[in-house]
Amino acid sequence: MPGTIRSVSLTWVVLLVCLSSRRTSVGAAPICTNGQVGCHVLSLDNLFDRVIQHSARMHSISSDLHSEFEQYFLPSKNQIGRVGRICHTSTIITPNGKENAQRMAREQLTEVILKLLIAWRDPLWHFHQSMAHHHDFNNFSSNKALEMNDMVHELRQGVEKVAEKMQVLGIISNSVTSLASPEVLLPSDSADWRLMKDYDLLYCFRRDSNKVQNYLKILKCRIVPDHGC
């Protein structure tokens, strides 16, 4: 009798875990490739919604981590030192205003997004590693770092899918080079991020995740404006 109870409770726990994990990982839903039988093909706006929601979550996590860091470590009294912070992604030309973003072509915007996402793949991984080794932070922070890392990865895959779909639908031309060779997009002096402190890294990532979120939203409302814009 206790064995059956245990097994039943185990199954329930597994079910609950699966459900909760499904809820948290929005972008983990499989997107059908062409020709897959029985697979529900998502529409473009649905794809966009998923990607945008994912990027919003990513940004939210980065903000939390950043504010946690601000609590642990005093911002330096020297505000000038704060000014000296440069993100390694600064070399990527990104529109920094609404008009600029709207003026930018779709392909360019998509490429910018992908560049950003690709640029953050390695730094976040190392950040997570450093956080795991340093026991200064509680487990929640390290979990968030890991989650951030995963989300960047998933978001990148999602955006690539969206770009594919857009190319299939003829919305954008095939000039998006990011899909071909991601390594081309990496900035030449990409090694700078290793010199950044964790706090600055978080600051930069928070900024860039907001950029991605914004660009995606602009892209969506430009391409499929009727759904939820």
Added chain:
Amino acid sequence: MAFSSYSSNLLLILLISSLGWLSSPGSAFLTDRERLTSSAIVQPYITECISSNQETFRCWWSQGDFHNLSSPGALKIFYHKKAFGTHWKECPEYIYPNRECFFDRNHTSIWTLYCVQLRSQNNITYFNECFNVENIVRPDPPISLNWTLLNVSPSGLSYDVMVNWDSPPSADIKTGWMRIEYEIQYREKNSTEWEALEMQPHTKQTIFGLHIGKEYQVHIRCRMLAFIRFGEFSDSIFIQVTEISIKDSTFPLTLVLVFGVVGVLILIMLIVVSQQHRFMMILLPPVPAPKIKGIDPELLKKGKLDELNFILSGGGMGGLPTYAQDFYQDEPWVEFIEVDAEDADTGEKEENQGSDTQKLLGLCHPASHHMNTGCSNAVSFPDDDSGRASCYDPDLPEQDPLMLIATLLSSQTEDVETSFNVVERAPAPERGERPLVQTQTGGPQTWVNTDFYAQVSNVMPSGGVVLSPGQQLRIQESTSATEEETQKKGKSSENTEDKRQKELQLQMLMVDPEGSGYTTESIARQISTPPALPMPGEGYQTIQPQPVETKPAAMAEDNQSPYILPDSSQSQFFAPVADYTVVQEVDSQHSLLLKPPARQSPPPCMPQHPLKALPAMPMGYITPDLLGNLAP
């Protein structure tokens, strides 16, 4: 271990925050810390920089305690963008009345680090702050807040409301530049605490569970998605729903229906429970058991025939009491078998009731008015079912012959004697052709005390039944011989082969010589049998036993006369044997030796066998327990 590290972190945070207040008074607004209230002179500071649309932003300053710097232009704001560079630019647009510096679109870059400084004219930097524009966005409050009533609960005490609003016009949601989520807060008018609903990005939301009659205050604010800074609250609206008449609410109707049905069900249950026995009677009618009114049911059990006969024969309390004893009082379904009692108090129905044998033989009392119907069988049986066969229907007088036989057979004990007396008493017919057998006037006993059983010798074509007499014929002494008046055509008369007494003036009993079972020789000679003689209405009658010493020859001469006048003086038994007799013994040749009819006085049953005191049982009837006393 995690908890300990967490607590240590908390302590660290507390330390840091406390230190932070002391160290950097100028960096307060970005991190939303409280301003330190100390005795130190408050320096000029920038209050806040806010962007409402993520395209422009404003900064406000204050001179603090330095009132000499309150004049416009005394304090200036300088800013620069980007990480590097010391090229500070001055505020592009001053709005001095508000002490505000406005950065328009051309001077606003998102995702760019801005640092603003508050300087005096002497280039004394009082304040310094750096930020990104996207982090200082506080959207404007939503506009056009209104509400509609969704529904009212069935009880009429609470209701739901749908609140609608529009997004702030300054926020560019359409292009996706800003993603806003809203938060509604409401409270009762006199309450101090607001209740906040969950944030959601749509421009409408339902508030559930508001109470009728109370007034509510609702306002709303919004913020950028995934950011932490809320905008200002909108103007409040007031919601109040007073008592509304339930026009077509079905709630009370259903309540009434439910309660009504439940009440009816309870009532039905109560009725069923209280009248349980009646329902049981209707559903499962009791099987009538033999119960005689006025007789203890214990006597009806086996082995108590003596007492029963005693009672029935009139002993004890002088016959059956007219009143029913309380033996079956509490059994309402008990229906009693009416036993004709020798009672003066009996009602009409007993007067009308002749013996079954009489009716069977057709000797009925003359009905005064009806002559030709003879002795119909419309017997005035008592109305209650006194144990007669169920097939009898007293309303149908035409089924006479069989019914009479049935009644004859089913009546348990019938004291024919008494019944004759009863019959004698000027019966008035209840119904029309009431066959009332009137034998004699006056005399107490006129009739033969017939037995239970009489053998049906033949059935006449006319429908009459010819009975042969039982074994024992008790001839009643009759003082007056009255003419028998039987006008009715009834059953066929039954006859015996016996003679009659003159006084009796009994009519001829018809005999079918072929039908009679057996007869002695003496009987045969005495039979005067004109078969045509049976007059209608002749019934059974007693036979005066022929004196033995009468010569057979003399008798034979009288054979032709239709009337055999019996000797007046003697009452003798008729010698020949009756149809029923007792099997005396079985001889060696397996033939039955019948006992000739014995004298009157002793019962003919087994005179040669010493018997124990036999009860006064009906003639010719042997109970099974007496059977054992018979000789083998």
